[in-house]
Amino acid sequence: MVEQASTLLQRVERITYRALKREFALDEEMLNDLKDELIVARRIARDEDGKVLVWIGEQSPASRVQSPES
Numbered sequence: 001m002v003e004q005a006s007t008l009l010q011r012v013e014r015i016t017y018r019a020l021k022r023e024f025a026l027d028e029e030m031l032n033d034l035k036d037e038l039i040v041a042r043r044i045a046r047d048e049d050g051k052v053l054v055w056i057g058e059q060s061p062a063s064r065v066q067s068p069e070s
Helices: 002-012 017-024 028-041
Strands: 014-016 045-048 052-055
Touching (some): 002 028, 002 052, 014 017, 017 052, 028 052
Antiparallel strands (some): 014 052, 045 052
């Protein structure tokens, strides 16, 4: 379910928590687990005003380090 939610979020870029609950038949505890996975663990989303999940994309460790230009 985490992969499905991640794919959906990447496609739509923004989704309310209410819509996520309905789309995946989540209770509040399951929604909180999903938010923790996407925001904290995977760092591919952020919370907006406690109502919306926003896609911020994936970053590989290599892309976070800027190499000096020649």
